[in-house]
Amino acid sequence: MWGFFEKKPVSDPSILTFPDIDNDLQTAVEGMYLCGDITGYPLLKISINQAHDLVERIAAEGVPPSPSEDVYQLAIVGAGAAGLSAAFAACGRNLNYVVLEGERTANTVRNFHIGKKLFAEPLSLQLKGDLWFEECTREKLLERWDTDLSEAELNIKTGEKVADIKKGSDGIFVITTTGGTTFRAMRVILAVGKQGDPRKLGVTRRTR
Numbered sequence: 001m002w003g004f005f006e007k008k009p010v011s012d013p014s015i016l017t018f019p020d021i022d023n024d025l026q027t028a029v030e031g032m033y034l035c036g037d038i039t040g041y042p043l044l045k046i047s048i049n050q051a052h053d054l055v056e057r058i059a060a061e062g063v064p065p066s067p068s069e070d071v072y073q074l075a076i077v078g079a080g081a082a083g084l085s086a087a088f089a090a091c092g093r094n095l096n097y098v099v100l101e102g103e104r105t106a107n108t109v110r111n112f113h114i115g116k117k118l119f120a121e122p123l124s125l126q127l128k129g130d131l132w133f134e135e136c137t138r139e140k141l142l143e144r145w146d147t148d149l150s151e152a153e154l155n156i157k158t159g160e161k162v163a164d165i166k167k168g169s170d171g172i173f174v175i176t177t178t179g180g181t182t183f184r185a186m187r188v189i190l191a192v193g194k195q196g197d198p199r200k201l202g203v204t205r206r207t208r
């Protein structure tokens, strides 16, 4: 979908493959990074920490000021654990950022079954940044995140599913959503997770 990643041929479909990134989570395209589940570490705490550290690193390296009003310094694609943690860090570093989320914030966790217990592994790992997380139920996490997100007034645009990203000769990324809206940014973090577009059964879901 993104055009940037080479899919390596694998004879065994049970072997998971991930996009190539360097030690700084940068893809082959300069200025475009990955974090969270898509890098191959399927845990909330690791995703949160990884995203926090990534934005700290990007900010420390220096992002030029936006050349015009419609260009963000940083676009974060996906508002799951990694994307939200990245947004808090970007906010703390005064970066001009936007989060583009195709569905709802924390969509993966919202789709967990009612009452699911969330394990905060690895227990020895200290949580970084401003996105709260500890062992709790799905409901407790969502209640806490929803409150914290509305208080922090993060710049999150939901219902903006990214379909294409191209880097122009001026070094600016043009991000196009399935609805045809475009966003421009100097750096891009893909925090899209691994859930993809599941086939749904079309049955009514109980909510609580």
Ligand SMILES: Cc1cc2nc3c(=O)[nH]c(=O)nc-3n(C[C@H](O)[C@H](O)[C@H](O)COP(=O)(O)OP(=O)(O)OC[C@H]3O[C@@H](n4cnc5c(N)ncnc54)[C@H](O)[C@@H]3O)c2cc1C
Pocket: 035, 036, 037, 038, 041, 042, 043, 044, 045, 047, 077, 078, 079, 080, 081, 082, 083, 100, 101, 102, 103, 104, 105, 106, 107, 108, 109, 112, 117, 118, 119, 120, 121, 160, 161, 162, 163, 191, 192, 193, 194, 195
């Ligand atoms: C059933 C299940 C149980 C789990 N239990 C635990 C647990 O107990 N403890 C634990 O630590 N981890 C658990 N995990 C793993 C945990 O959910 C993930 O590690 C975590 O959600 C990863 O965060 P992420 O931000 O990388 O991805 P996600 O949380 O998946 O977020 C990705 C976001 O990107 C959005 N998105 C995707 N594509 C696009 C697009 N094209 N444009 C815009 N937005 C897009 C999605 O809608 C989603 O909101 C569990 C996972 C599953 C599936």
